[in-house]
Amino acid sequence: MKRFFFIAISALVLVNVYGQQLITPELLWSLGRVNPIGLTPDAKNVVYSVSTPDLEANKSSSKMYQIALDGGFVSEISRSPVPDKNMSPDGEYMISHKEMKVLKIRGNDKYPDLSKSNAYVFDDLMIRHWDTWEEGAFDHVILSTMNNGIATSEKDLMKDEPYDCPQKPFGGDEDYIFGPDGTTVLYVTKKKFGKDYAVSTNTDIYEYDIITKTTRNLTEGRMGYDLNPTYSKRGVLAYLSMRRDGYESDKQDIIILNEGQHINLTAHRDEIHVDSYKWSADGTHIYFTAPINGTVQLFDVPVTYPITATPPAIRQVTTGDFDVTGIVGQSKQTLVVSRTDMNHAAELYTVNLEDGKMTQLTHVNDEAYKKISMVKTERKWVKTTDGKNMLVWVIYPPDFDPAKKYPTLLYCQGGPQSALTQFYSFRWNFQLMASNGYIVVAPNRRGMPGHGTAWNEEISKDHGGQVMDDYLSAIDAVSKESYVDKDRLGAIGASYGGYSVFMLAGIHENRFKTFLAHDGIYDMRSMYGTTEELFFVDWDWGGPYWDMKNKAAKKNYKKFNPVNLVDKWNTPIMIIQGGKDYRVPIEQGLSAFQAAKLKGLNARLLYLPEENHWVLSAQNALVWQREFYKWLQETLPMKALAPAGRS
Numbered sequence: 001m002k003r004f005f006f007i008a009i010s011a012l013v014l015v016n017v018y019g020q021q022l023i024t025p026e027l028l029w030s031l032g033r034v035n036p037i038g039l040t041p042d043a044k045n046v047v048y049s050v051s052t053p054d055l056e057a058n059k060s061s062s063k064m065y066q067i068a069l070d071g072g073f074v075s076e077i078s079r080s081p082v083p084d085k086n087m088s089p090d091g092e093y094m095i096s097h098k099e100m101k102v103l104k105i106r107g108n109d110k111y112p113d114l115s116k117s118n119a120y121v122f123d124d125l126m127i128r129h130w131d132t133w134e135e136g137a138f139d140h141v142i143l144s145t146m147n148n149g150i151a152t153s154e155k156d157l158m159k160d161e162p163y164d165c166p167q168k169p170f171g172g173d174e175d176y177i178f179g180p181d182g183t184t185v186l187y188v189t190k191k192k193f194g195k196d197y198a199v200s201t202n203t204d205i206y207e208y209d210i211i212t213k214t215t216r217n218l219t220e221g222r223m224g225y226d227l228n229p230t231y232s233k234r235g236v237l238a239y240l241s242m243r244r245d246g247y248e249s250d251k252q253d254i255i256i257l258n259e260g261q262h263i264n265l266t267a268h269r270d271e272i273h274v275d276s277y278k279w280s281a282d283g284t285h286i287y288f289t290a291p292i293n294g295t296v297q298l299f300d301v302p303v304t305y306p307i308t309a310t311p312p313a314i315r316q317v318t319t320g321d322f323d324v325t326g327i328v329g330q331s332k333q334t335l336v337v338s339r340t341d342m343n344h345a346a347e348l349y350t351v352n353l354e355d356g357k358m359t360q361l362t363h364v365n366d367e368a369y370k371k372i373s374m375v376k377t378e379r380k381w382v383k384t385t386d387g388k389n390m391l392v393w394v395i396y397p398p399d400f401d402p403a404k405k406y407p408t409l410l411y412c413q414g415g416p417q418s419a420l421t422q423f424y425s426f427r428w429n430f431q432l433m434a435s436n437g438y439i440v441v442a443p444n445r446r447g448m449p450g451h452g453t454a455w456n457e458e459i460s461k462d463h464g465g466q467v468m469d470d471y472l473s474a475i476d477a478v479s480k481e482s483y484v485d486k487d488r489l490g491a492i493g494a495s496y497g498g499y500s501v502f503m504l505a506g507i508h509e510n511r512f513k514t515f516l517a518h519d520g521i522y523d524m525r526s527m528y529g530t531t532e533e534l535f536f537v538d539w540d541w542g543g544p545y546w547d548m549k550n551k552a553a554k555k556n557y558k559k560f561n562p563v564n565l566v567d568k569w570n571t572p573i574m575i576i577q578g579g580k581d582y583r584v585p586i587e588q589g590l591s592a593f594q595a596a597k598l599k600g601l602n603a604r605l606l607y608l609p610e611e612n613h614w615v616l617s618a619q620n621a622l623v624w625q626r627e628f629y630k631w632l633q634e635t636l637p638m639k640a641l642a643p644a645g646r647s
Contacts (some may be wrong), residue, residue, distance in 0.1 A: 020373040022398065022435040025625035027372065028426060029053050029618060036338055037064070038082035039329035043281070046328060046336050047082050048348060050364050052260070053302060055444040055617040062619070069331055069350060071361060083253035086173060087146075088182035094144040094151065095176055095185055095211065102162050103136035124194025127305045129532050130169040131580040131612035134335070139164045139185045143210065157185060157208050157215070165189040167203060168225075174228055180235040184209050186218070188227055197496050198534040202245045204227050218257060226249055228276075232283030236303070240274060246535040249417035249459075251453055254286060258307045265301050265305045268311040273449035273456070276329040287335060289324050291419035291450030294379065295390045298337060298351060317356045321377065323422045336361065340424040342395060343374045343431050354368040373398035375434040377422070382443070383475040387467040391419065391451070392474045405485040407636040408439040410475045410502035410512075412493030415465075416447045416459050416540070427615060427624060428494065436629055437638045438490075441478045445470035447496075461542050461552040463496075464503050464560025471500065475511065487513065488636045494518035494576075495584065495613065499562065504593060505573060506565025514635035516628065518576040519584045519613055522592040523563040524556060530585040566595050572602035574631045576624070579609035604631060 019264050021027070024411065030052070046069060051062040056489055064553040066081070067074045104110045107117030120133065123244040127134050140158040140406045144151035158165065165187045166175040190203045204219045205226050219226040224242030231237055237257040241264075243248035248474050252274050253266045266272050275296065277288035284554050286301050298317040317335075318324055328336035335351040339358070350364040376396045381389050397406065411428070413420045420442055424431075433440050444451060447459025448466045459467055471491075479486050493501050498520015525545045528537050538544075542552025558564065573596050577589025589605065596603035606627050608620055615621045 004392035020398075021371045023372045023432050024435075025432065025622055025629075026055075026431055027368065028429060028625075029055060029622060031345050031368055031426075033060075033426075034348060034362055034364050035062075036328040036336070036339065036348060037080055037328060038421070039069075039331065039336065040066070040081045041083060043329065043331035045081075045350060045543070046361065047077070047080050047485070048328075048362065055618050055622065057621045058596065058617050060603055067361060069334060069361070071359075074362075076216065085177060086181040088178050090182055090641060092146060093178075094146050094181065095178065096142050097139045097166060097173070097176070098142050098156075100140045100156060100158075100565045102160060105136040109136065112180050125198045125534070126194055126532060128582045130582055131578075132168075132582075138162055139166055139168070139494050141165050141185065141208075143208075144184060149229050155189065156188070161191070163189045163191050174595045177229055177231070179207070182300070184208060184230045185210065186237075188229065195534075198532060199277050200245055201225050201242070201248050201535050205239060219262075222262065225252070226255075230277075230279060232279040232303070233281065234283040234284060235303075236307070238279065238286060240277070243477055245297065245513075246539045248533075248539070249415070249449075249456070249535060251449075251456075254301065256290060256303065256307060259311070262305065263307060263309050265303075265312055266314065271312055271450065271452045272314070276326060278329070281332075285516045287317070287327055287330075289337075291421055291448075293450055294323065294393060294419075294421055294444050295321060295450075296419065296421050298323060298335070298356075299322045316353060317353065318358060319356065320358075321379075321422055323421075341422040342377050342393075342424065344369065345424045345426075354472065356407070361484065365452075373435065374401060375431050377430075384473050385464075386466065388455075390470060390474065391444040392478065393430075393440075393442040393444070394478060395434045395438065395442065397434045397437050400483075402481075402483045402592040404483060406437065406439045407632075407638065408441060408475070408478065408484045409489035409632075409636075410471060410504075411434060411440055411442040412471060412487070412491060412497035412504075413442070413445070413448070414493065414495030414497045415447065416463065417456055419450050420444050420467065421450070427621060432625070436632070438632070438636075439478070439484060441474055443470055443474035445474070460540050462560075463499065463556060464562075464608050465538060467500070468503055468507060472505065472508070472511070486591045490514040490516070490632065491519070492516040498584070501573075502562035503560070503565065505571060506562060506568040508571070510570075512571055514632065515571055515633060517573065517589075517592070519581050520575075520588065520592070521562070521584055522571060522595075524561045524593070525563075526587055527584065530582075530587065532582055563591070563595075566599070569596060569599060569601060572635045574604045574606065576606040576627075577608070578611040578613060578615070580612045583613050600634070 032050040032052050035049045047066050049062050049064045051060045053060045066077050107119030107400050108115050129326050140156050143155045145153045185208045203225050208215045223245040227240045229239040241255045253264050256263045272290045275289045288299050300315045300317050302312050322341040324337050326338040333353045338346045339349045340346050349358045350531050378394045380392045383392050411639050430440050449456045491504050491512050498517035501515050503519035541556040545557045548554045556573050575589050575593045593605040615624050
């Protein structure tokens, strides 16, 4: 009875202290996830869906809604009124994609009399990709002839070709479109196979002529990624492009194809790496999103006619500590976008294109947020060891008291070349970390777009070099604050962030009391031998591990290979590994765990046999969250907060 009374009083104190409920993994996974669909033909309403995880069923349910651009009543609808881009203007044709069997790789395909065989026979590389083994089937673009809305015939535009459209694993139906008059189909693919596919990023945009039944390459000679073709109302083609083959994180620009000339609209702005774009309603502007100084903002680039190669003036439309995560559509001087920040999942906003003012349009999670304590995010500028200024996001617990001392986590971003902005993750959620009592230090270290091309590219072929100094500079600078408990520091991260944790475990000089690495690279030699998209390791590490005449490769495989530093590991470490992660395959996590245990360290392995490089199922995601915070509580215990200046 006394124990119950103490718990009840403690709960009341927490309510009085915080005023609201701290977010939990369960609350996080109850939030609705807003997915924009588009504007209605009259451009007066926006259509969107909301998916909500069903933890018991271990899947999500989705409903579709419509709301006027000036706000007001939200109506649930069963059918989208947004025009289908996959229907030709005259309604005669429809485009889609379908998996087509092209190659015989399975044993029961090669030998029909052995119907129960599950063997695979390979003669070339790309035997698996992300989370799927190659079985000889490829996604192809299908052109259907329509009659009163019913398909009467189908034509495979990529017949017998061992290439994919959409591109795997991230491509969708944005990888194919109709031309302006509906007589052509454009589609994106990488027409390479096997080893050639594994070492290249050279996707191209192909145009199929429905009348002549011929195909031509519109981006021939352009060697990097060419993606996301769209036409303006004036019939002008734009697309996203990277310049160099093999470099997946090259500067991404907007290109216009005009009378055979590929005109780059954003090359002259060094700091701009375009994420997504959309033509204006009249075809005289392109609106795009790009990371800039730790956020993702909306930009406007004019398209003047006649089109020339003169670099246009680019205007940043929005400013603030948030991310503009997508562009939905335009109605006169209003643009509809999706937006997040570290306290809020995606919602739809309108943007006044004249002054950049934003107004929230959807309020899917407002009721939940009224009950949840928000966290404070702050920018700090830290001097790096080579004398540069580095942006560091610091996230504080709710009702942060600078007179107290807090355990602190160094967050190591993945990518390696991905922006660390005001994103809202349902796994690596800073709001949730801070609400569990931790200060989070999230540096915009080398290898992040939004700070200039040089800053982004300095990580290439130097994965364990200056970047590690950047991490340590960030945590050392923040640790000088009186409210940071230097006896309770941890480092966490996934993918390249997981590699970073493994590296830091060998060089941290006893700064950290715990580590947590998810799908991180532990042994670069075995990684090179089992990963699939070899262009990444070739570009970023300088080539294969046997090419020791290559100075970059020699440096990376010897000096910056975590396995070569494991003799210095002396700190508790938790390792998370997906069983179907073929990008950073299973031997990476298992090897690291085995080494830690054999060295006598406090170590834990969370193995997710059906998950890939991410954690996609709701119940596995909650196991991830519960084990994550259980490990932190065990190794960075959330004891009563001591006054600053005392341990």
